[in-house]
């Protein structure tokens with residue numbers, strides 16, 4: 001591990017990913033180089049099919065690359081066994097999907113407890129921690145609601161809480177605002193920005209929605225399986241403060 005790797009949350013070098021073989025071969029990633037920093041919100045932008053979800057899955061340890069180097073929080077993912085990778089993910093990574101993926105028969109709080117229950121926590125302790133986090137996210141009065149009784153924005157907050165409940169150092173989100181209206185999407189992006197800033201976490205958000213570009217500290221633009229450029233954005237201090245406040249006391253609704 002060289003010294004640079006210690007200051008980045010994710011370091012990708014020459015990452016390729018192929019699906020299928022022969023005439024059906026798809027090169028989803030064609031040599032991705034990317035650095036992602038802690039305490040920042042990094043956006044992965046680009047047209048549909050350019051490899052955003054594949055790259056997110058690779059850095060989250062859900063998918064193995066065909067070739068290349070992927071270091072996450074100082075660990076070279078290719079050196080981990082399948083079992084170690086599952087463990088690493090369970091401790092260090094939170095994943096938020098486009099379609100919330102909540103379990104419909106469980107309440108909001110119960111959905112949030114799932115990663116803790118899997119990790120062996122008692123139901124009681126897990127529920128207490130879930131309620132605390134949901135309260136912080138402006139969802140105190142929704143803990144006992146089933147997902148079907150919540151708005152899209154509220155369901156996405158539950159999904160974000162579930163991804164954060166084990167306090168991962170890396171949060172990755174695949175198009176988290178695409179199923180939401182513009183205003184709700186805006187609030188969710190502020191929430192995610194606050195999550196990154198408040199905790200020194202690295203947050204990576206995939207989007208093809210240019211309305212949310214202003215929220216990124218960095219925008220990595222992908223095209224045809226490669227990161228073409230990374231643009232650094234200066235986000236105003238007032239906006240940063242706003243984002244932290246949103247995370248600390250976001251109004252429910």
Ligand SMILES: Nc1ncnc2c1ncn2[C@@H]1O[C@H](COP(=O)(O)OP(=O)(O)O)[C@@H](O)[C@H]1O
Pocket residue numbers: 019020026027028046047048049050051052053054055
């Ligand atoms: N499991 C898979 N099997 C075969 N091809 C896939 C698979 N997943 C993604 N692809 C292909 O890889 C390319 C990149 O897909 P994806 O990462 O989902 O793009 P994006 O998220 O940017 O829309 C696309 O051509 C897609 O069809």
Ligand SMILES: [Mg+2]
Pocket residue numbers: 052053054
């Ligand atoms: Mg995708």
